[in-house]
Amino acid sequence: MTTVIGVEGVNKTFKIHHERNQSLKERLLHPRTGRTEIFQALQDISFTVDAGETVGILGHNGSGKSTLLKCICGVLQPTSGEIRLRGNLAALLELGAGFQVELSGRDNIYLYGTMLGFSKKRIDEIFDEIVAFSEIGHFIDTQVKFYSSGMYVRLAFAVAVNVNPDILVVDEVLAVGDERFQAKCIDRIRRFQQEGRAILLVTHSGDQVRALCDRAVVLDSGRMIANGDVADSLKIFREALMRDNVAHEDVGNTGEVSIDAVTTASGAFDVKTGAAMRFDAHITSATAYSGNLVMEIFSQGGVLVSRTDRMGSPVNLRPGANVVSIEIPNLPLLDGVFDINLGVVDERGSNVIAWSEKIASMQVSYGGREGGLVELGTLIRQL
């Protein structure tokens, strides 16, 4: 496999001026005033992305993921280290930053396309495709300043994905547009994956990473704390998040709750579709704690099948060992292996106190003929 992105020992420091003296007079009169603090945004980051791989970059706000992305896109220069890129790169960062609102959509397609590094000839070839994808229609010759914000973003997205870059960098832009447009974007990303292009997806949504990525890199305060398998990385990401919650929230007894194991009466995790599934979660808590228990079920394809209400399952943990019983009366899942994540969140459902990724996998067997993920028992009758 060819390496398309090679990040080698990248460091990035910022100087933060506490008093901004940007006028000449200020600089001449007070050359030394104003403290300058050095902030290390990235610390010795190294990883590679091969052609055809989709890699997620996970991190909470301020972890340095946007800085890393800007370095990879070449918007920022690393303070030391280097990044090698093979092939064309298109970044879906801040869509439409290169637009000139006074110009028409048509002119902007050419301007933005060349800004991304593509030739006029190439843009000529795919012009119609871009217009079709953006769904702008006959407004293409209207000045961009009259576009709605949705049209603006759609046009930018259409240019970036239709120029067919070798490397696509996506930064939390999948939230743009209506649901149908989003589905179209995800579709396009999947097609990119099939065509063997490399994709770098930056997000703080674990679900998106699970659904799209082959591998994930986790950043925490500028350091790379994980680089590998999606499930492992997500686990580390959640743990890091939890650590931060402890640091920020001062909830006294947090961090001392842990989910140790999940057991069933029979010891096995086999279940038939439609049958009841019951298991016990063993939770140790250092002190008494009242919160909510959350369970997520994922298919092997990384699709979130179900997540319980974050505020709907209160548990009152006693100091020491606790057992919480979880029951699904009649499991509607079709055959396959499903992963279970368990977590304890606070009463408001906003902070994760303990999390256990992939604590168990259940094997569902199904005798019927329905296909997909769930059994609906659909009845079809001719009238």
Next chain:
Amino acid sequence: MEDAIAAANASHDLTGAPVRVVSARIGLGRRLSNLWGRRELLRNLITSDIRIQYKGSALGIVWSMLSPAFTLGIFFLVFSVFLKNGIPNFVIYLFAGLVVWNMFFSGVMSATSVIVDRAGLVKKVSFPREILPLSNVGSAVVYFLIQLGVLILFTAALRHSPDWKFLLVLPLAFANLYFFTAAVAIVMSALTVYLRDLKHLTAVALQLWFYLTPVVYSYENSLAPALHKHGLTALYFMNPITLIVLTFQRTFYVSTTVISTVSHQPLTLLPTWGLAAFAERNLICLGFMIGLFLLALSIFGRLEGNFESEL
């Protein structure tokens, strides 16, 4: 389906694709080749620049000629009619110099604040940043060519033919003008990010600079003897615009010595150098200008590292 994917994979072999490196320093050679690689972007930026400038205005691109025409008219009125400088066909002399000055002025003025003005773009999209000031210089070149066309029509209408053999030196003088304007524009655009005052300072400095250049007066007829006496001639010629303006004036105005329309005495307006001397001086100047341009690019490279945090 599988086959289609396999085919797509096969067609998507990147082994031979060029490798780009993002690192703390970009060498001058790479900087130049990056610029050359993005010449289409430069062209697009120039055309969009010009279109935006005149979008929605009734006269459109005609404005690019109207305002220089007014300046020309005012200078003519002041220096030839009110102050009676006695230079025959002064309007051609003035026009030849103004064409050069206008390009330098508009290129530098618009480029000075371009990086600050387009901070949104600079912080979000990756491209060689020096393309922004260069696109301003590019627009200035377009207006320059339009004005040059008007100048040629103008001299033809007055039946004042240029010195044909000097047309050979003109491209050389233009190259000097381009590289000098570009060098100043590139450095100023980067410095303004750190010192916002430069935008206003540049406007003032350019005003002074204009009068240090023999556009509205004749160097030979006014300053030359005094400067020569104190051995300061070289200092005056440190201003590269002077040589360029003189070359343009020599080409289009032609006569180096004329009879004053006021005192009826002979006036020496332009240096009496021959074609070879003009060519030689412009060539030497070109060497310096290209050096200056490269220096400007590397200064820009030094300064651009912190753009993101300063903008």
